[in-house]
Amino acid sequence: MKTMQRTQTRRRFLGFAGSAAVAGAVPIVVTVRPLQATPAMLSSAIRNVVGEAAVRTGKVKLEIPPLVENGNTVPMTVSVTSPMTDNDYVKSIHVFNEKNPQPNIGNFYIGLSAGRAQVSTRIRLADSQKVVAIARLSDDTFWSASVDVVVTLAACTEELI
Amino acid sequence: MPSALVNVPKTARRGDIIEIKTLMSHIMETGYRHTSAGEAVPRDIITSFTCRYNGTEIFRADFFPAIAANPYVSFFTVARDSGKFEFEWIGDNGFSATATAAITVG
Numbered sequence: 001m002k003t004m005q006r007t008q009t010r011r012r013f014l015g016f017a018g019s020a021a022v023a024g025a026v027p028i029v030v031t032v033r034p035l036q037a038t039p040a041m042l043s044s045a046i047r048n049v050v051g052e053a054a055v056r057t058g059k060v061k062l063e064i065p066p067l068v069e070n071g072n073t074v075p076m077t078v079s080v081t082s083p084m085t086d087n088d089y090v091k092s093i094h095v096f097n098e099k100n101p102q103p104n105i106g107n108f109y110i111g112l113s114a115g116r117a118q119v120s121t122r123i124r125l126a127d128s129q130k131v132v133a134i135a136r137l138s139d140d141t142f143w144s145a146s147v148d149v150v151v152t153l154a155a156c157t158e159e160l161i
Numbered sequence: 162m163p164s165a166l167v168n169v170p171k172t173a174r175r176g177d178i179i180e181i182k183t184l185m186s187h188i189m190e191t192g193y194r195h196t197s198a199g200e201a202v203p204r205d206i207i208t209s210f211t212c213r214y215n216g217t218e219i220f221r222a223d224f225f226p227a228i229a230a231n232p233y234v235s236f237f238t239v240a241r242d243s244g245k246f247e248f249e250w251i252g253d254n255g256f257s258a259t260a261t262a263a264i265t266v267g
Contacts, residue, residue, distance in 0.1 A: 073229040099228050101193045107223040108236070114219070115178035115239035120231040124191070
């Protein structure tokens with residue numbers, strides 16, 4: 001009789017512990033971290049554009065506010081110092097990020113007829129992160145600039161209401 | 162119904178560097194959002210934008226989900242001849258829209 005009581009208590013305890021574990025597991029399932037690109041994805045996205053060429057810092061100016069309240073629409077201007085002559089001009093500008101779900105932001109193909117190597121657009125940033133702009137010149141050298149941006153309200157992965 | 166807004170100077174002197182501003186109404190759904198029921202919202206973005214000046218491509222862009230809704234792009238070109246700018250946006254689910262603007266170069 002005594003043993004049976006003990007078994008019942010043990011069984012009840014195990015049952016309780018089991019349901020508690022299930023209940024405890026639920027919040028873990030719900031709080032899945034949003035999908036995020038990694039620095040490795042950023043460098044492979046850059047490699048896809050530049051190949052094996054070296055990327056040097058300079059010539060490119062990336063204008064983006066250092067502190068952003070709303071990551072859903074962030075104004076950005078990229079300009080490249082270039083004479084834009086027949087033998088020295090900018091072919092394209094590529095913009096990347098570090099922590100959005102995808103490392104690419106946009107590719108802009110300019111060419112000689114632009115007269116001025118400058119592009120403006122509005123982008124989304126999912127988190128405080130680094131934004132990188134890379135320019136390809138007519139001699140196929142690559143130049144870059146990067147800016148660290150602090151974002152207070154993130155974009156891209158928030159739930160719909 | 163897509164609606165485009167393009168801003169090109171009506172007149173310019175030959176050789177002037179002019180700025181072209183474009184805005185296209187589009188949701189630019191990233192494909193990374195979920196409804197409150199947990200269903201993924203499928204991606205619906207503009208993937209490509211092209212500008213031609215008298216038939217010659219002068220600017221092209223590839224867009225990714227990180228481009229904000231209602232994509233705005235501004236860029237520059239040298240005013241060479243009077244004529245027409247043609248703009249074209251292409252995207253997911255067969256999205257296609259065009260716009261034109263005229264310029265007189267004196």
